[in-house]
Amino acid sequence: MKLRVSRVTPVTDHVKHYTLVAADGSRLPAFGAGAHIVLRLPLPEGVAQRYYSLMNAADAADGQPLAYEIGVLRERQGRGGSAWVHSNVFEGSTVEVDPPANHFELWPCAGKIVLVAGGIGITPILAMAKCCDLKSLAYEFHFFARDKANAPFVESLETLRRASVHLHLGVQPDDVGARLDQVLGGLQIGSDVYVCGPSGLIDGALNAARRQSLPSAHMHFERFGQAPSAGDQRFVAHLWRSGRRVDVGRDQTLLAALQAHGISIPSSCGAGVCGTCMVGVLEGQIDHRDSFLFPEDRAKGALMCPCVSRALSAELVLDL
Secondary structure, eight states: OEEEEEEEEEOSSSEEEEEEEOTTOOOOOOOOTTOEEEEEEEETTEEEEEEEEOOSOOOSTTSOOSEEEEEEEOOTTSOSHHHHHHHHOOTTOEEEEEEEEOSSOOOOOSSOEEEEEEGGGHHHHHHHHHHHHHTTOOEEEEEEESSGGGOTTGGGGGGOSSEEEEEEESOOGGGHHHHHHHHHTTOOTTOEEEEEEOHHHHHHHHHHHHHTTOOGGGEEEEEOOOOOOTTOOOEEEEETTTOOEEEEOTTSOHHHHHHHTTOOOOOSOSSSSSOTTOEEEEESOEEOOOSSSOHHHHHHTOEEOTTTOEESSSEEEEOO
16 A cells, blocks of 8 residues: 655654555554564665565554654664665655564463664564553563664653663673563563663573573564674575475575465565464574574574575475
C-alpha cells in the first residue's frame, strides 16, 4: 500500500522520526505492540525491503490507527536503506509499505513485565510501554544508551504513566552483564522480559536470565537484522540428501542462493526474526545473524536461518 509521509522530525544526529498516513486520511490496518512494517525502497540496485518497528500505539478500540510511526537510524555500515530514507523521504513523500506483521508480540503476563531497550531498539519497546499504559499494567522500563545525545526518544519516557523508568547511560560493555543481573534479579515466577537492541545487549540479557534461572520461554527479544559485512566471503553449501553443491556469493544470502538453484524453502520475514526458513546443519561453522534462535540453540550448531545467517567455514553441509 502507498502511504504519505505527514511528518519528519529529527531526533538525534543520526535518527529521524517518520509519521506515515493514508492519503485519504482513512484508518490503517491494525497492529499490536512489537509489530513492524516493511518499506519497499527503490535503491540503485533494485527494490529493497527494510523492516522498521512501529513505535506508536493504536489509537482506536479496534486497533486501527490513523498513522504508523517509525524511527530510522542512519547506519554508517548498513546496506544503504536507512541512508536512502534519510536522504530521500521528506514530508509529502509517498512510500510503498507492506501491512504490519508481528514476530515480537507482547503476551499476557502473570508476573511483572520488564522492558529493556538499547539505542534504536527503543522503538518496539516504546510501543509495548504505551500498550501497558493503555491497559493499566504496571511495568519496568530499562533504557541503555551511550549518553543522552545518543538516546533516541528518551523524552518519550517522561510521558509513560505506569512505568518504573530506569536510564542506564554510559554503561561500559564489560559492565552490561552485571547491570542486567541487577535488572533481572529477583523476578517472580511468571514475569516476562522483552529486549530489543544491539546483539551485545540481547545476549547479555539472555545470559543474565540463565544466571537468574529465568525460563527461556519468558525471555522475548528482537535483534535488528545485521547488514552484510565487508568481510563476508563466498562459501559452499553441500546438500546432504541430494548431493548437490550450491555456491553462495559474498553479497548473496544462503536462502537466495538455494532458491536460485530451484530449492524451495518456506520463508516469510527475510530478516531472521520468524524462523520460517530454518534449515538443519550437519557440518560446518555457522555465522548466526538471526534474532530467532536462543544462544543455547546457536551453540549446538544444528540449525540456522538462511535468510540472514552465513558460514564461518568454507563449507556447510545442510540437511537438505
